[in-house]
Amino acid sequence: MTDRDKKTPAPAAAGSDGSGSEPLLKVEGLVKHFPITKGVLKRKVGAVQAVDGLTFDVRPGETLGVVGESGCGKSTMGRLVTRLLEPTGGKVEFQGRDITHMSAGRLRPMRRDIQMIFQDPYGSLNPRHTVGGIVGTPFRLQGVKPEGGVKAEVQRLLELVGLNPEHYNRYPHEFSGGQRQRIGIARALALKPKLVVADEPVSALDVSIQAQVVNLLDDLQDELGLTYMIIAHDLSVIRHVSDRIAVMYLGKIVELADRNSLYEAPMHPYTTALMSAVPVPDPRRRGAKSERILLKGDVPSPISPPTGCRFHTRCWKATQVCKTTEPPLLQLKTGHQVACHHPENGEDQAPGDAPLVADVITVKSAGAAEPVAEPVAEPVAEPVAPAAEPIAEPVAEPVAEPVAEPVAPAAEPIAEPVAEPVAPVASDEPGGPDASPEAPGSVASEGPEKSAVPATDDEGDGSAAPSTGAEGKPKE
């Protein structure tokens, strides 16, 4: 199936915002602060508040998309729920079992059910292992003997993801980027997991391959009944693949809603700004988009985030209360949660409050008569293509991404999901010594933080993400 919109909707809401089937994954108040240390004694002088109080759930069979600007904590969240990182606070439940601080030994059997696809298809594959060895690793690590033998099962998996089973003995460098991503997918699916967390599964791929991989994930979900959490910074990809979408800003979920509700009537000003910058590929419909909101400035530092609403330094609707009081994530419409005192398309939660001096935002009207080109009067240098505007569309900015993760550029895409620890070195986790690489399916020893850098890997998110969106996606 290539058209996501034809999919059966996800099961009814469960958990926090409705009733229905039990969530597969339940996250409450999840926190991850990376300590910043100084001196030989490693005195703690601060903390990167990468993830700061996330509450959400993932229902069986659905795809939860997660979007947000670079550095807002998406990958950290992915690594926390797959327990590649130890949470600082909060709770993670998988199938009703609390796995928040579960030991590696007790987690091992659960690793079969929770798998991760990493962003960098090359860095996440051990170049010294053949494809057969890589995809077969989860079976060895988990002591699983598939019917017909490991080789036959690996070849079946390769075929499932559209690779030639004859290439069993080839090495990763003999494949294209898209094929390598498929190898990573085959490996993640080897043990028939229940939940797959895919961190930027297509952002390293060129646009034509993006569509292939997105459609592959889609087909596999139908075939194998998978539940996905897909992290991306490309709103077009997220729209295509997701049943529900969580929008993150500076370590927090600011809006969580089903896809249609979010795209038709976004409630958080940040989401509105993101949406307003999405390019409209149909020239006949461009006239309908008359306003683009250009957020000024960069995302504030997660080391000392703004008080109150973290978005208040960039929000054109900010009032005094926004500066002092953090808005809770509330369900203001059925299945639509938002954290804002003055939501768009919804009831004002703090009417009459005095506005903050709003010199941080430009609300720019392109005008219906001039739908394609931006007005010449725009003082900020702004190219015609909306996706090229680094401030206006942070989630769709491909070029800035590799450089926009200063603290942990090589953190996760290089981590070996099935523990093929080539030559682990200490990660940049400032919280202390890193454990050996552990990933879903691995038997690596337990440690406080589990990231690893195979010696052969040389990049972080080195591959820029083409952010023109997944082509072939349905556009409403």
Ligand SMILES: Nc1ncnc2c1ncn2[C@@H]1O[C@H](COP(=O)(O)OP(=O)(O)OP(=O)(O)O)[C@@H](O)[C@H]1O
């Ligand atoms: N091991 C670490 N040690 C210290 N800080 C870290 C570590 N890993 C991540 N961070 C910081 O936490 C914040 C969130 O990082 P994260 O990788 O989760 O962002 P992201 O949303 O995935 O960004 P991107 O879209 O660029 O991948 C960033 O400020 C990052 O620098």
Ligand code: SF4
């Ligand atoms: S709470 Fe205030 S600052 Fe935050 S998004 Fe809403 S209006 Fe803007």
Ligand SMILES: [Mg+2]
């Ligand atoms: Mg990331």
